[in-house]
Amino acid sequence: MEKRCYYEILNISRSAGDEEIKRSYRKLAMKYHPDRNPGDKEAEEKFKEAAEAYEVLRDKEKRQIYDQFGHEGLRGTGFSGFSGFNDIFSSFGDIFEEFFGFGSRSGRRERARKGNDLRYDMELTLEEAFSGKEEEITFKKWELCQDCNGSGTSPGSELQTCRTCQGRGSISRSQGFFQINTTCPSCHGQGTIITDPCRSCRGNGKIKINKKINLKIPPGVDMGSQLRLQGEGEAGEHGGPPGDLYVVIHVKDHHFFTREQDHLLCEIPISFIQATLGDTIDVPVLDKEATHPLNIPNGTQPGDIITLPGLGMPSLRGNYRGDLYVKIIVRIPKKLSPHQKEILKEFAETEGSKSSNKKKSFWDKMK
Ligand SMILES: [Zn+2]
Ligand SMILES: [Zn+2]
Structure with a gap:
């Protein structure tokens, strides 16, 4: 795809000052922010495009190179834009906090995250791999607490803003010219404190359970085959979807058959x-x-x-x-009986390969 002009993307003139660049980027970032446009590919592209334009134009050196030599010039410096959201958020984390007015409780920290995937190893005999198998498996996983719906607070009670960080999730201290932000130790970056924890999950929002699943292994699975059970992994964070469960198949060696993909050898x-x-x-x-x-x-x-x-x-x-x-x-x-020996000797004579002409015969026959 043809790269668009950075000034055009941010909808500003070539002489725009720092404040104007920032203002324009802020507008676009708000509009196309992934939290507001979940799953929207076009918004995602626009969001990335704007971030890249801003990354270049806010930087005096990069902007100068771009003004003179365009996209080609930047490529020469090794600049390659952003690979994904995480990249963007880690570059502009502070800016987003400022933009969106979340204080240090950035949208990033509260963003919905998919739960962890789980792995379950299952050993089968070759016969079971051949005919398929149905088995109930049990495994441990963290599931969203139903009583508090994952919030960790007991029903009816409210979350309280953390006093240590005033709800910012981080505390900053000065060191020389720099200001260093660290995660708030009181609320572990959440910005809130649970005063009356949910009794079922003790404020965790999640409960470790023994989950039972009736598993259907289709016929033909092989060593290393993976079955993905969507949504059977661990609970997501902040309303994110649960992870997946991967059942990894191991097939035991067979005393008689060896397997080559779908073929058997014996x-x-x-x-x-x-x-x-x-x-x-x-x-x-x-x-x-x-x-x-x-x-x-x-x-x-x-x-x-x-x-x-x-x-x-x-x-x-x-x-x-x-x-x-x-x-x-x-x-x-x-071992042969004398009688069997006799018969075989007799057979040998019919072939005309008596001991007398043995010496030359082999090499002669090869010719
Ligand atoms: Zn709970
Ligand atoms: Zn705090």
Whole structure:
């Protein structure tokens, strides 16, 4: 977006003095202040734009650079405006207090803030991750006290203005030329004192409770999957919305299957006879039937992988299942009876690979 001229934004002439700049900014800041325009993106942009214009024009050096070289010149000095509200408020905190007449009880401190997010770790077996799970979980959280609606005062009693700071929330003392503001120790910056605290929350405004939730884990969750339960986190500050609860999934290792995203892998041992002649065997699956027939073609090699399409994990992303990959392990017998030995020797002779021509045969065959 094309950056607008700072003088135009503040609606002042190029020769405007400090007082005029401040007055004009004050007007715009009041109009577009986020507390007055919650969730309004356009007001937010206007508010940021005005703050940036003011930041530059109130500063003699920056203003001079801007007058001479424009936006481009400022970029050369490393000035990049503001990244967000916090940035603006931390730069102009004092100005806002002055502007809005809150004393030191700035709008900033009283602004509604979203409550903390919470995390709950849940361990599942692969079978549970496969079929999904419903479970009631219990966790501790701070919730808004219903009896005082979060105010901390007992019903019917009033908040009293803090005497230490006269309701400003901070106290200032002089040190040389400077004036240093510190948070008021009596009211911890609130500006008010609770004289008759709410009995339920002891003036805290919040109560720690054991919250129970019936959790539905969808089929297909994986290690590190997160379920977000909106509004199930801790209570917000000053009327802000509650935070969210994040359920973080851990899936235990399985003795038979390993998982690759939505696919499952397993190893099945078969005899060299089965590998040679082919066979149909039952392999374990996570489905209700518990096993599924697997067709082993004749001539199957050790390490061959046979795919059973659609017998892997269900996908979280929709109506789809991964595959099951079966890796074939061929067992070579270690002990043979004399009779079995005879049969195999006989078999070897039919292949024409008798011990007499063994020496040259391997490398010859490779050619
Ligand atoms: Zn209470
Ligand atoms: Zn105080």
